[in-house]
Amino acid sequence: MLTARDDFTPQTLIEAAFDPYLTAFARLVPGLVAAWDRLPEHNGQKAKLADPISLLRDWDHRWAAESTATSVAVFWGEDLWALTSQAAAGAGMSVWDYMADRATDTQRLGALETAAQRLRRDFGSWKVPWGEINRYQRNDGAIVQEFSDAKPSIPVPFASSRWGSLASFGAKAYPGTKRYYGTSGNSFVAVVEFGPRLRAWAVTAGGVSGHPDSPHFDDQAERYASGDLRLVYFYPGDLDGHVERRYRPGR
Template identity: 40%
Template sequence: YDKKKLPVIEKKINIKYLEGNSLKTKSFNTYFTNKGPIMAIRDGKWISLKSKNRNTASLIQSWVRTKAKSFEEYQKAMDLKANASNNTVYADDKGNIAYWHGNFIPVRDTKYNWSDVVDGSTSATAWKGLHNVKDMVHLYNPINGWLQNCNSTPFSVSGKHSPTKANYPSYMAPDGENFRGVAANKLLDKPVKYDLDKVIAMGYDTYLPAFEVLIPALLKAYAQLPQSDPLLAELKAPIDILKAWDYRSGESSIAAAIAFEWAPRLNPIIQKVYIDPGEKDQIENTSAFVASARPNELLDPLKATLADLSKRFGKWEVTWGEINRFQRLTGAITERYDDNLTSIPVGFGSALWGQLPSYRSNQFKTNKRYGFSGNSFVCAVEFGPRIKAKSILAGGNSGDPKSKHFNDQAEMYAKGQFKDVLFYKEDVVKNAEKTYQPGN
């Protein structure tokens, strides 16, 4: 380290685990440098990891921010700089809104690419303390009155009133724009007087901005086919459907079904949402792809999509709701899915294509697709003298398949219909199905 020899610490760690009914022990020989534990070997070199994963301040921050009664108290909680993983959005009953892009951010040398492994043998790559909150990417009370957080760049968090990228080191916010962020900005930029139901309706807008880029390119490729090409007749019907499409998803939409099945067959670069500093983001990659794609790069995947749908369903004219299903059978983290058992149609799609009510689905040795990621707990809150809130869960509150609350929210979830949140004690008592006294 800095041309000096430092010891590598060797430590034996014993891990106990259950095998059947027997408690067994396995020993691991582990190694630590001054940076942290050796976690991997790449290109013959050991990689040690410096990580913030054991810290009392994190626990304290989680507690005090929950107890904060004002924007000032919440800011004091953020000043602990202990949140190593999340972006934070804040709102209160005084009308304050705020956004922080991260919280525990070490000061680093900008000459290095911090999205990759760096040379650990020099102090040049050592963390140089932490950034102060005032120096992090953040925004308080923008004049347009709104914030959005779609796991995309913070430099569009509030439209044209967002922080300026050039004012921050690249490692602080390498995130690129994605189509969900585009959708949110487009909606929020329209002047609307919101109430709770309008907020929910906006969050469940089904517009898909990615296809506003992809479909015109497909139509152009089709229009360039020579009159002698058999694809001209073969693809005419689906092309006509896509030409008339409004780029919205829905249970009854054949166009959405074709688009959702077709797009993943295109160049995988358009699906890349996590980028390194200096790389093109999803919007730029998609625009570059359609600008340079040869007609067959768009048309051949469409032909393959139609063949696949016909194989799975006996025809390609299938609605999105027939394909895209919600099914909860066991409550296990890794759920199992079965085409022969009851499922519910869902009209939403993946956030990858800009869907705000995100519902990512896939085949699991099945013909139909089943949701496994996306919106799971969704809540809309109106702050004031008395809190009003509505929420929905993916399936139900219980993890027990025998409980009536295992799937009692499934239909509502699939439709984007919310229930009232029972926040106050009198509401909870009034609606209680069963009460008990702790200790009895």
């Protein structure tokens, strides 16, 4: 992304930071599709996996909150990772290389079947928009959150960096949840333009306050999920019209 051009502006750099292309799946999915294509017509998996394969065959390998292919790919990738990670370590290979170059057709197709079953079990259908699964939730000021599907949360379109997402959101299911909630990844994102006058844009996961009753507890959550960075007030004059309260030490 960064070597493809040398004319970045702050805005195009922000766009690059939230580029949705998932490089891992661009490499892995063709091998899965080819494995399905090699199945004999009378094989039971051929019909069982036809619809998920059709979805992934036409996918552009880009995350989106409304993308059902992203959900299938992530669940499939997780199950294939579990099947191959030990063998990859034994072979002295990265799991990504092993999955792409050495995973068997049986492993690839078996992982897809398991992924579809997990999606049906947890969400009622294998075809679930990614944003329904991948969520941001902040319930209180605790460092370690107790997540709940019954409490409010917002969809996050980007995925884990494991799959090549530069806008990284490391999410998983927790005890008692079906949805995935993020606890790692890009917690602070900033783009800075250095020059005679500094300009910068940034966003923080959730908000800058740890107090649930503060309006700034989660006022950046939607910005974070959409890549809508806020202007950074750097110079004293930038604060005009934006100051809620002034504090002086000792008072």
